Amino acid sequence: MQNITYNFENLKQKLHKNYTEGKTTEEVAIVEERFTHTLGVVETAEKLARMYGADVEKARVAALLHDCAKFYKYNDFVNKYGIKIDEEILQYPKIIHSFIGAYIAKLEYGINDEDILNAIKYHTVAKPEMTLLEEVIYIADQIEPNRGDYINEIRNIIDSAISLHENNQILKVGKKSLDIALIEILRAKIRRVKERDEHVYFLTEKAYEWYIKKAL
Numbered sequence: 098m099q100n101i102t103y104n105f106e107n108l109k110q111k112l113h114k115n116y117t118e119g120k121t122t123e124e125v126a127i128v129e130e131r132f133t134h135t136l137g138v139v140e141t142a143e144k145l146a147r148m149y150g151a152d153v154e155k156a157r158v159a160a161l162l163h164d165c166a167k168f169y170k171y172n173d174f175v176n177k178y179g180i181k182i183d184e185e186i187l188q189y190p191k192i193i194h195s196f197i198g199a200y201i202a203k204l205e206y207g208i209n210d211e212d213i214l215n216a217i218k219y220h221t222v223a224k225p226e227m228t229l230l231e232e233v234i235y236i237a238d239q240i241e242p243n244r245g246d247y248i249n250e251i252r253n254i255i256d257s258a259i260s261l262h263e264n265n266q267i268l269k270v271g272k273k274s275l276d277i278a279l280i281e282i283l284r285a286k287i288r289r290v291k292e293r294d295e296h297v298y299f300l301t302e303k304a305y306e307w308y309i310k311k312a313l
Contacts, residue, residue, distance in 0.1 A: 103158050108206060112161060115205075116168055128168060135164055137241030138234075145233045149275055152212070152230060159216035159234045162206060166198035178204055189298050195221040222300045223283060225307035232279055239282050280308050 112135075116128045139160040146156035166174075171193060175182060178200065186196055199218035202208040216234040219227065223235055240252040283305040290297050 102154065103208065105154075105157055105161065108158065108161055111206065112165060115165075120168075124168075131164065131167055134241065134243050135161060137243045138163060138237045141241045142233055142237035145237055145275070146230075149229060149233065149272060151233045155210065155213050155216070155230055156233050156237075158208065158210075159213045159220075159230065160237055162202045162208065162213075163198065163217050163220045163234055163238060164194065165201050165206065165217070166194040169194075169197070169201065171197055174201065189296075192221045192298055195219065219300075222298050223279075223304035224300045225303050227304070232275060236275065236278050236282060240278070276308060276312060280305070280312060283308065 113132060116132060117125050120128060139157055142156040142160035143153055145151070146153045174180070174197065180197075180200055182193070182196060186193060195218055198220075199214045202217050203214055208214060212228065212230050215228070216231045219231050220234050220238050224231075227235065244252075283301065287297050287301060287305060
């Protein structure tokens with residue numbers, strides 16, 4: 098496990114600049130909405146990390162950069178660095194940014210910590226037996242305060258645990274609430290993909306199966 102310190106504020110300023118530079122007024126409005134989501138994920142990830150014992154600094158950095166590939170022209174970036182993306186991933190447009198994002202975090206933002214890079218890489222698809230940091234980022238991305246009401250039931254699972262933790266009603270929060278939230282998020286995402294008559298990415302299905310078995 099690497100123990101590297103990153104300047105969070107510098108990363109934040111660079112991310113915002115990269116998001117907004119050269120954009121039209123209409124594009125900036127969209128970017129600012131995305132940035133608000135990102136800051137919500139940072140806030141939520143920090144709370145979860147403190148509560149469940151994950152590395153707080155890594156959680157903040159991974160959360161900040163989890164969507165860093167958004168608004169990039171993927172082909173330009175891939176060609177610039179000679180990166181090869183699995184053909185199967187290219188069949189799922191909504192998840193490409195997480196895999197490209199891990200490369201961007203490393204090559205454009207200087208992140209060399211594999212824990213952080215993997216948390217970015219799997220934040221949309223999940224995978225079996227994720228690390229605690231990967232779980233924290235995956236869940237924080239879904240339940241951050243700016244998400245829609247559709248996620249409220251899952252958000253309430255975590256919010257109840259956070260409330261107990263903050264009021265010192267429990268000394269150490271068990272991981273059960275995190276696992277339950279993870280299962281419910283995976284179930285909801287799989288259902289929504291199928292309702293759109295789209296294919297579920299294989300790692301997402303495997304992750305759901307793995308966490309269901311773990312819960313038995």
